Amino acid sequence: MVLGIEHFFSFFPTTNRIQQQKSRPILVDSVFGWIVSYTTREIPSSGQNPPCNIVAVSLFNLEERIERFWKVEELQPRSDYSWEHRQCEKLFSTTTTRTAEGRYIVRLPRQPNFNQLIGQSKPTALHRFRLLERKLDRNPELKKEYHKFMAEYLSLGHMQCVQDDDGHHSEGYYLPHHPVVKEASTTTKLRVVFDASAKTSTGASLNEALLVGPVLQDDLLSAILRFRTFPVAMMSDIAKMYPIQCYELSTVTYGLSPSSFLATRTLQQLSADEGDSYPLAGPAVLKGFYVDDFIGGAQSITEAIQLRRELSELLAQSGDFSFRKWTSNNTRVLADLSPEEIGTQSPIEFDAQ
Structure with a gap:
């Protein structure tokens, strides 16, 4: 990194150096360690590249410290899907169907010995x-x-x-x-x-x-950090996304092992099936949700309104989902919504920045 000439001499608090014979490297002590500098021994003939200076810096201590820092701060990378995760994905991809209203019909992923x-x-x-x-x-x-x-x-x-x-x-x-x-x-x-x-x-x-299924959405920290980058912030959630004489449950219900996978995987499938028609909402469905909560925003009020409308249309008309509790740090984003669609939190009670 070139920090500026005013800093250059502060890199050399001592005058320690090792001067060797001509055409040999010069070693200079610095705050980074010993710097080795020399010129290539042979001068090339005409028409070839001119001599080049080569500088090497000994940074063992610095590298060691940085490595220790990153080990402490390191996030565990997502490993490849396990057999269980692959089975859930295979079952979803091969058996999921849609109704005339656009609602997805999914199957519960069972363990091989489910009946036993x-x-x-x-x-x-x-x-x-x-x-x-x-x-x-x-x-x-x-x-x-x-x-x-x-x-x-x-x-x-x-x-x-x-x-x-x-x-x-x-x-x-x-x-x-x-x-x-x-x-x-x-x-x-x-x-x-x-x-x-x-x-x-x-x-x-x-x-x-039942099989649990893989985690498909970004973690909450990533969602919040991305949310804070938008000048115009927006939040909402999907109403009853998880849904006994005896009653038979007809929808995916919260409390089951694979519910999270099935619900979030369905959102991804909706984006893949219909997202091309919604340039703002399609990518937002993939990256803007944490479980059934949308946490995102836009760079302008006009874009935020368009995003909100596209999300509502994509999820409601194409996937038979409905939004509720819309909130934003700008009241103009919510101006055309009904009272039932707006969250009770005042738009001025939080700041995306």
Whole structure:
């Protein structure tokens, strides 16, 4: 690095040097170590390149320190896909289909011995459900919100009523569920959580019988760092991207081992299938999401508005996803949105810079 002539002499705090015979290298002590400098021995004939000076710097100590620094700061590179990851990707690529509305139909990636791992699950689920009923009976408000959540699931088509004559479907797994209340949430205070880690009669759970799948999105640190580079910042999330007489769940539900892979892989597939028609939203779907949250922005207000519109159109019209809780550090980006689409956080409460 050339730092400037005013710094040059500070590189040589001593006058130590080793002067050898003519045409031999000169060694000069410096703050970087010993610098070796010399000219090529033979002078080339006319028409050839002129003599060149060669400088070598001994930087053992400096290199050692830098190497130690990078070892401390090093991020572990993503290794090649394991057999399990390759199976998940193969199953997704070969079996995923789409409905007329654009919604993706995916299969749960199973372990090879899935049928041997999954035993009877209904007795445990019924016991958990009776405990839940007693809890809800003691808290009428909680019971009201719980029923409201499940009714919405039903109305949205996330689950459907099924016949359960014998009570023991050979291929079925009964999911225990319970409420989680999050007072800080700006949308749903109560969420129903499905427990796919509940053991069956074999001692194995549904999660243990499913493949997990690889991590496809960038880590949260990368998403936040990239988010902070945009003058106009934007955030949003996909409504209910993860989605029991008995009800059969019709959508990918949070709590299952491969849910994260299936959801994020579907976003990538949507970008591959439809992204060419959306020059801003296509790349943003690949790089701007952390799970179901969009964290990104644009270089101008006009571009930010166009990006927001493209994202909404790509995900809603092409993939049957819908956005909610839009937030930005500039109110003009949100000007044409309905109150239901805007997050409760004031746009001036955070600064992308």
